[in-house]
Amino acid sequence: MKHIISVTVENKPxxxxxxxxLISGRGFNIETLNVASSVDSTISKMTMxxxxxxxxxxxxxxxxxxxxxxxxVTDLTSERFIDRELVLVDIETSVxxxxxLMEFAQLCEAKVISVRDKAVTVxxxxxxxxxxxxxxxxxxYKVIDITRSGPIAIGxxx
Numbered sequence: 001m002k003h004i005i006s007v008t009v010e011n012k013p014x015x016x017x018x019x020x021x022l023i024s025g026r027g028f029n030i031e032t033l034n035v036a037s038s039v040d041s042t043i044s045k046m047t048m049x050x051x052x053x054x055x056x057x058x059x060x061x062x063x064x065x066x067x068x069x070x071x072x073v074t075d076l077t078s079e080r081f082i083d084r085e086l087v088l089v090d091i092e093t094s095v096x097x098x099x100x101l102m103e104f105a106q107l108c109e110a111k112v113i114s115v116r117d118k119a120v121t122v123x124x125x126x127x128x129x130x131x132x133x134x135x136x137x138x139x140x141y142k143v144i145d146i147t148r149s150g151p152i153a154i155g156x157x158x
Contacts, residue, residue, distance in 0.1 A: 002031065003057045004083060004153050007046040007064060008071040011037055015069045019046070022063050028056055032150025043071065047083075047152045076153050083153035087131050088113075089122045090144040101141065108134050119144055127151075 009015050016035055023030055032049040050060055057075055064073045076083075093101050098120060102112050105122050114121035124134055128151060135146075 001051070001053060002077070003050050003052065003060075004076045004081070004151060005046075005048050005050055005057075005060065005064075006072075006074045006076050006153060006155070007048070008038070008073075009044050009046060010069040010071065011042050011044040012069060015044070015067075016046070018067060018069070019064065022067065023050070023060060026059065026063065028052060028060060034150055034152050036152075047150075049150060074155060076155055080156040081153045082156055083127055083151040084125055085128060085131055085151045086149040087124050087135070088147045089124075089135075089138065090119055090146070091122060091138065092119050092142040092144050094118070097141075104137075108137065110134060 007019065009019070020030065020033070029051050030048050031051055032047075034047045035044055037043070038045050050057065052060075057077075061073050061075065064070050091101060095117075098115070101120060101122075105112050105120075105124075108124065109126070110122045110124035112120050113123045122138075124131060126134075131148070
């Protein structure tokens, strides 16, 4: 199971390295990881996706909470939350196919952000399910390159 974990940490050098080292050192895999400062510049928010069952999650939470620089750990998977991910896709296309691809992107609520002689770059933002569906729909096209941000998430207050 994929767990989306939000970790609030002190914004200091080495904190990210300690957290990643702690998790990977225990044999757990971080599938995605995003870090950015928050409203308070001394605090950063980390959003990570960790694969594993409830025992793995419990172990990760315990280990993270032992670190001095960690302020709060929240497993968003078991709560109400909003998540978004960004995908950038470079798609090879001929001049003849370009208009069709641009129309298709618009129908999928994606945005063409770059047009070149033989390719277009499409940007899409949404939850994992929406992006996975989009990626399945563009399989007939030749994908030159793809970059996915991984999810960022925020808990929803009741």
